[in-house]
Amino acid sequence: DQQVKQNSPSLSVQEGRISILNCDYTNSMFDYFLWYKKYPAEGPTFLISISSIKDKNEDGRFTVFLNKSAKHLSLHIVPSQPGDSAVYFCAATYTGNQFYFGTGTSLTVIP
Amino acid sequence: DSGVTQTPKHLITATGQRVTLRCSPRSGDLSVYWYQQSLDQGLQFLIQYYNGEERAKGNILERFSAQQFPDLHSELNLSSLELGDSALYFCASSVEGVAGVSYNEQFFGPGTRLTVL
Numbered sequence: 001d002q003q004v005k006q007n008s009p010s011l012s013v014q015e016g017r018i019s020i021l022n023c024d025y026t027n028s029m030f031d032y033f034l035w036y037k038k039y040p041a042e043g044p045t046f047l048i049s050i051s052s053i054k055d056k057n058e059d060g061r062f063t064v065f066l067n068k069s070a071k072h073l074s075l076h077i078v079p080s081q082p083g084d085s086a087v088y089f090c091a092a093t094y095t096g097n098q099f100y101f102g103t104g105t106s107l108t109v110i111p
Numbered sequence: 112d113s114g115v116t117q118t119p120k121h122l123i124t125a126t127g128q129r130v131t132l133r134c135s136p137r138s139g140d141l142s143v144y145w146y147q148q149s150l151d152q153g154l155q156f157l158i159q160y161y162n163g164e165e166r167a168k169g170n171i172l173e174r175f176s177a178q179q180f181p182d183l184h185s186e187l188n189l190s191s192l193e194l195g196d197s198a199l200y201f202c203a204s205s206v207e208g209v210a211g212v213s214y215n216e217q218f219f220g221p222g223t224r225l226t227v228l
Binding site: 002004006034036041042043044045046049089091095097098099100101102103104 | 144146151152154155167201203
């Protein structure tokens, strides 16, 4: 039962352009959402998070948008840089103990 | 470097065998989480321990078990291994809020790649 879904396995973007990574969820009880970035041979690293009481959170080039009615969140990276090339996972929780992760989107930023 | 260490990095074993994966959390973190990432799959939550006690359980098979020791390191035991158990196993730790509930980021180790032949 995949409660968090990332339907795009991969995405390619030109350097300097915007990257938009999408994530959908099914459980309306989720109240906290996170994005992680993963490079090969490393564990995921935290990128940005958002509480369900907000609809936007920004940190430098990274912005996460939450649309609760659509059960959808997205990560915007502006401008995209080659170093952003990685696999991005979205995750959600409503207990603070169990976190549900999506299957990941592999982002390639083309120089 | 996240501060979370996992050993071994790679493990190759045969079906039916038993293995133990080890995780040391970041200094001061009381919670440890275990995840399994199979090919083309997301991270599947297995189990969480908080200060030595089991806190939450996910899709963990009965053949799998875990524990957290007084020094806060954790071990994940996988027994009667099957081909389908081949995966990356990640450990993560986090700073806790009240009573083991954390809405904070988790810090992941580099993972242990298990190959069952």
